[in-house]
Amino acid sequence: MGTLKVQGLRKKYGKTTAVDGVDLAVENGEFFVVLGPSGAGKTTTLKCIAGLLEFDDGWIEIAGRNMSGVEPYHRNVAMAFESYALYPQKTVFENLASPLRSGRTGRYGAEERRRRIQTVTDTLGISHLWERFPRELSNGQRQRVALGRVLVRPADVYLLDEPLSHLDAKLRAAMRAELKQLGELADITTLYVTHDYQEALALGDRVAVLRDGRIVQVDTPEQVWHQPVDTFVARALGQPEMNLLDGRVDGGRIRVAGGTVSIPVPPALGVQQRQAVRVGLRPRDISTGADPGAEPPGRLRMRGTVRLAERLGRSVEMSVDVAGTPVIVVVSSDNARPEGDEVDLDIALEHVHVFAGGEPDVDTPRLGAAGIELGKQA
Incomplete structure (x- = not known):
């Protein structure tokens, strides 16, 4: 586990500013949620933190280390994308084992791989699916496997990019409960982005509301709900x-x-x-x-x-x-x-x-x- 600090982060695509001076400070073991509509800069922020995108200004610090010039595989972060991104030719077990075999993240022996996979799949309720292929899984099961592949290896920070967006309402509610329980049990440092205010309020120890690449408000879910700093935040929370x-x-x-x-x-x-x-x-x-x-x-x-x-x-x-x-x-x-x-x-x-x-x-x-x-x- 580790802390995450982002200061003055800026990223442009041509003349378009996707991230405009974002400041974040995620504490050790905190489940921090960034809430914002499509196009607010949520995914771009995550990719900059993971090292998948070069940014124009600012700095990023993970576990006390400045990430300037550090390659993605040396940042010790694990990221789940919005899409499942599973290997179709591999079983569930093999998909989960793949990050544990990587030389960039540190190879683990067969016994340690099995132990880690067992722990994560027990938590996510997918231990009975080890021998199945992705094509044999439901959307909810695929999503759990994708999350498991991120959580199976130790990392300083876990980055989750709208991992529940493709699930139906019932599965989303169930997965929210599981993610909340997993965060409390494992005490992992997590940065989670979503456009769903219910996810933000249910999961976040703290919530940051993002608009047009800028942080509008950062506070506990209760304070963001009861004390919105402006009409944008007020309208972003609640339906209708x-x-x-x-x-x-x-x-x-x-x-x-x-x-x-x-x-x-x-x-x-x-x-x-x-x-x-x-x-x-x-x-x-x-x-x-x-x-x-x-x-x-x-x-x-x-x-x-x-x-x-x-x-x-x-x-x-x-x-x-x-x-x-x-x-x-x-x-x-x-x-x-x-x-x-x-x-x-x-x-x-x-x-x-x-x-x-x-x-x-x-x-x-x-x-x-x-x-x-x-x-x-x-």
Whole structure:
């Protein structure tokens, strides 16, 4: 195991900047996740760390060693690619044994190879597949073998490039649980990249959100979820995306939905009179069936009309028109309302996020230290 430090990493492809000043510090034994959409620079960052790409600026340090000029096979990193990349003519056992026979990574004797393969395949639940060929495996089994081939040999840092992206939802959930357990048991240093926010929140000891080749936020999954630094991070976490309602400060309150909904704000939020803001509400934080009477302390009430209701198994996603402003709400089927019905919405002020105002396609920063301050003020 070892630490990983990346400072000021930059990589260009012609005039296009894929990675623009990335700074990362992964601690010994940490499971660190980089989250970002396609084209954010996730895979390019991993390849630079592994030595598969030359970068234009910055430096990389693995286990206390500067990697400048160090060949990939001397960096002692193990990388799993998005594709399975298994040898089709070799059995599962032979695929797993291949990195243990390499002179570049250090050859292991037959007994040690078997012991390491046994340990990894027991952990991944594929010990019964040793004699099968890749063509005889399911996608989930191939993915486990590909992961096993990375984990079977010791390395200072393990680099995992969206290794679950080709699996169906059920297998992804199962593999997430196995990876989490494997990380806790083996205490290995891992840098994992993904576009799936659920994977990031479920697996990461810490999460870095990447946008256009730049790190936007690094924190624990809880903090990234509850304290997104801007609207990009807020929208990147959650499905459906967070509602962003345009509003304006008026008399110590934020007024949205044409002024029909107002939210008390404390002075510490740092807003000024008539300042444009955005109010963020996660669809699953909003409930229906609220008492249409007086608004209780610490709660925000809204009334609207259901314009669209889409059933998603046990839950229902509703689009509610609040004075001309659409608000997406996800509730259980028991609390859903049919299209055309009037509905009262309710959300705790501690779940209300406030961001600076701006153009619809421009991301803006969070205001204040925490949404829970709104609840305290109320």
